[in-house]
Amino acid sequence: MEHEAVVGAFKCLYWLIKHEIVHHTNYPALLDLANLLGCTYFDKLNIGYYRSHRIDEMLEILSTVVEQPILRAIAQSKAIGLEIDETTDVSVWRQMDIHVR
Numbered sequence: 225m226e227h228e229a230v231v232g233a234f235k236c237l238y239w240l241i242k243h244e245i246v247h248h249t250n251y252p253a254l255l256d257l258a259n260l261l262g263c264t265y266f267d268k269l270n271i272g273y274y275r276s277h278r279i280d281e282m283l284e285i286l287s288t289v290v291e292q293p294i295l296r297a298i299a300q301s302k303a304i305g306l307e308i309d310e311t312t313d314v315s316v317w318r319q320m321d322i323h324v325r
Contacts, residue, residue, distance in 0.1 A: 229265040232258070237282050247283070248276050298324055 236254050240247040255266050298304060307323040 226268055229269045232263065233266065233269065234282060234286065237279065238286060241283075241286065248279055251279055294324075 233255070236258065237247060237251060240250055240254060259266060305325040307325075309321045309323075310318065311321070312318050
């Protein structure tokens with residue numbers, strides 16, 4: 225049951241990321257919704273009380289899984305195109321996006 229809960233927790237975080245939804249503030253609310261819908265196995269992990277550093281650790285794990293196939297495809301490409309963009313969000317956090325084609 226704990227393994228199922230960990231997998232479910234990662235799936236919820238992955239869903240937020242794929243839909244470009246702010247994860248640090250919405251992750252606990254998404255888990256609460258899952259609980260309301262009958263998905264009670266998160267209770268065993270106390271996952272609703274995760275702090276941002278825990279979410280960051282989970283993001284690091286997810287990024288490794290997603291990043292490796294992309295980096296392999298880039299390395300095997302004959303040519304690539306780059307687009308680099310720098311932006312500052314509402315919390316004055318500077319971010320750089322790199323898009324590779």
